[in-house]
Amino acid sequence: MTVLMMVAAVYGVVQLFVLSYPTRSVRLATVLLALIVGVYVCGTAAALLEVTYTRAIADRTGQSLVEVVNTTSFTTAPWVEELVKVSPLLLIGAYTKVRRQWGLADFTVLGAALGAGFGLLESLLRYSLDADRALARHGGWIVPDSLSPPYIPGPGQVLTSWLPSPAASLDLGQTGDITVPTFNHLAWTALAGLGVGLLWRAKGWVKPLAMVPLGASVAHHTLNNYVVQHPTDRQAKQWLEHLDGKLWLAPLLVLFLAMTVDWVCLRRGKRRIPGLLLSAEQEDGDSAAALIRYASRRLPCTVLIALRFVRLRRALCYAAVGTLSPALEPLRRAVADIATRIDATDHERAWRTADIRAHVRAARSAVGSRRRLVALIPCVLLLPSVLFLCVGSFKSTAGLQDYFTTGVGPKILLGFAMAALVWIAWQSATLLRTWRETAAHPLGEQLAAHRLRLSSALASATIGTLLLWRSTGPAGPEGRVIPVAHLLDALDKFLAYVGFALLLLSVLALFPPGAGLAFAGITVSGEGIMVSALAARLGAAGIALMAAGAVGGGAGGGGGGSGPGANPPPAQQGSASGDAIGGHRTASGIAKWAREQGWTETQTENGPPKFIDENGIVRVTLKQGSSRAPGSGMPHVEIRNAQGERIDPTGNLVARKSPGNHTSIIWDLP
Structure with a gap:
């Protein structure tokens, strides 16, 4: 059942993720990371807050803890939980x-x-x-603990429902069929998320409107909890039933409103910043046809390239609303660089002859075996939790849960949890070391992902420390972490070994090791380096794009029908590279510029083109790339100054194996 609850939660988020594609700029990985943050960061923060204020109120008023929990469940908990859930967005x-x-x-x-x-x-x-006592009914599972038992929807119901709830009270429709309710926490925080967006992006009189969606989510949450505590209040129950029946529509409405505003911003951004449209888009009038045509060149590589390019361009367009800041220049140059590469490979010959697999293998070979072995550590740490919470969550495999909850099972979870804490501490230290470098990165999503990972790691370390402290006491690893009748009933069953299993799952936010830090160690020592780093934002698709550019960058659109962009327009042949290579990004452009400097071109039978100045110093070397040399698999240019020292395109001294000595270019020479 645990697997199905997870699938339901993820599926609802993915539904909104897909619908938001026309204006969305964040990746699915970032969205799923936010879901993990909701589990560990928001859940931990809300638990600590509710433990604190319920005990404080009980001590001050003399009321029993049960009475305080019941009262605060609809007076204090709704707005505390809603604020806690959106706090990561507020901070980011x-x-x-x-x-x-x-x-x-x-x-x-x-x-x-x-x-x-x-x-x-x-x-x-x-x-x-509850896998051992769950009953298979109506295509899902019923947990028989009351007259209105909890119902866990089955796979068919989850995949055919809109924003399905992972668990809810059994609700038979008028026809006797099961009705899977809308996931209320997802809907409430979607409303609050729009409010946060308005708070940060709106101006003038619109900004106070941010409180409207946040207030609506708190009001519905309050009514829901009030009815739970006062089931005999018929009027409140009728209001709740009416609102619950319309809740499925709320995320759609707020998403439509958000996308409408975003669409206007994107149109303005494209007009304000030149050079963002592909050549084919300019010919077709900024339609989707050009991107669709390019995406069909070579599946799935060109699809990924087109999708990721569009997301980067949207981020730049959103940032262009208002005053254009000089800080946007690296991002603008990166988007223009990728657009140039797409134009240069918008024909069939580039993708028909490109050996993409060889380039991908070369890139993978640059990753040391030690790093690959380190990536196995979180996989091993996850194993007990997967067996306990996922595999053992079905009635036929409930014996696995019995094993991990009795005898040596809790001790196994305790041991793995201690190892996970060490791993989390190491990853947290790595994230903290790259705090400033990540803040300097021009791409906001990279910064947000770093902060979300760090917050998840710190929250996991906090709850892990609490679990270890409680499990080493009289309760042991089989005991309760929080006393009975605490934290609105959900935490009544928070046994230590359940916490250990959830702690092990938290390493997903840190997988793979160092994820999200690919650019953290790259400083802005030169614009050429930063542009290369941002171009690498396309991931494996970026490798495919550079591989295609290596063989077809300057060719005409052979056999491709349209062939627009086979030769990039002059406005896009300029580069972010700087003055050391004349601001060019194509091999032919750099070669022409080098000849204009009076440098002599030489080339051996199997060697790269070199340009030598009057003092005999090799100033420019154009290399098509070789899979035999790690880090040199893509077309690139190597530059030296008048003293023969290696430099990046902006004149900064670099080492032989540094990224600045391998400035990527589009290869369009024979």
């Missing part, structure tokens, strides 16, 4: 580059992911250990 939005590069749809989808993670945690704490 404090970074100027993040709030400027994200649209309202990004805030809405990320808010939905945070809420889905929080709601998933509640469901897991309540029902993850």
Whole structure:
């Protein structure tokens, strides 16, 4: 059942993620990372806050803890939980580059992911250990613990429902069929996410409107909890039933509103910043046909290139709203560089003859075996949790849960949890060391992903330390972490070994090791280096793009029908590379510029073209790339100054194996 609850939460988020594509700029990986943050960061923060204020109120008023929990469940908990769930968005939005590069749809989808993670945690704490007593009914599972028993929807119901809830009270429709309710936490925080987006991006009189969606989510949450505590209040129950029946529509409406505003921003951004449109887009009038045509060149590489290029361009367009800042220049140059590469490979010959697999293998060979072995560590740490919470969550495999909850099972989870804490501490230290470098990165999503990973690691370390402290006491690893009748019923079943299993799952936010830090160690020592780093933002698709450019950069559109962009327009042949190579990004452009400097061109039978100055110093070397040399598989240029020292395109001294000595170019020479 745990697997199905996870699938339901992720599926609802993916539904909004797909619908938001026309204006969204964040990746699926970032959205799923936000879901994990909702589980561990928001869940941990809400638990600590609720433990604190309920005990404080009980001590001051003399009321029993049960009475305080019941009262605060609809007076204090709703607004505390809603604020906690959107707090990651509030904090990340404090970074100027993040709030400027994200649209309202990004805030809405990320808010939905945070809420889905929080709601998933509640469901897991309540029902993850009920596999042995669950009854298969109506295509799902019923947990028989009351007259209105909890219902876990089955695969067919999850995949055919809109924003399905991981668990809810059994609800038979008028026809006797099961009705899977809308995931309320996801819907509430989607509303709040739009409010955060308005708070950070809106101006003037519109900014106070940010409180409207946030207030609506708190009001519905309050009514929901009030009815739970006062089931005999018929009027409140009728209001709740009416609102619950319309809840499925709320995320759609806020997403449509967000996308409408974002679409206007994108149109303005494309007009304000020249050079963002592909040559084919300029010919077709900025239609989707040009991108679709390019995406069909060679599946799946060109599809990934087109999708990721569009996301980067959207981030730049959102940032262009308002005053254009000089800080946007590296991002603008990166987008223009990728556009130039796409134009140069927009014909069939480039993709028909490109040996993409060889280039990918060369890139993988640059990753040491030690790094690959390190990536296996989180996989091993996840194994007990996967067996306990996932594989053992079905009635036929419930024996696995029995094993991990009795005898030596809890001790095994305890041992793995201690190892996971060491791993999390190491990853947290790595993330902290790259704090400033990541903040200097021009791409806001990279910064946001870094902060989300770090927050998840710190929250996991906090709850892990608490679990170890409680499990080493009288309760042991089989005991309860929080006393009974605490934290609105969900935490009543928070046994230590369940916490250990959830702690092990938290390493997913840090997988693969160092993920999100690819550019953290790259400083802006030269614009050429930064442009290369941002071009690498395309991932493996970027390798394919450079491989295609190596063989077809300057060719005419052979057999491709349209062939637009086979020769980039002069406006796009300029580069972000700087003055050391004349601002060019193509091999032919650099060669022509070098000849204009009076340098002599030489080339051996199997060697690269070199340009030598009057003092006999090799100033420019053009290399098509070789898979035999790690880090040199892509077409690139090597540059030296008048003293023969290696430099990057902006004149900074570099080492032989540094990225600045391998400035990527488009190969369009014979």
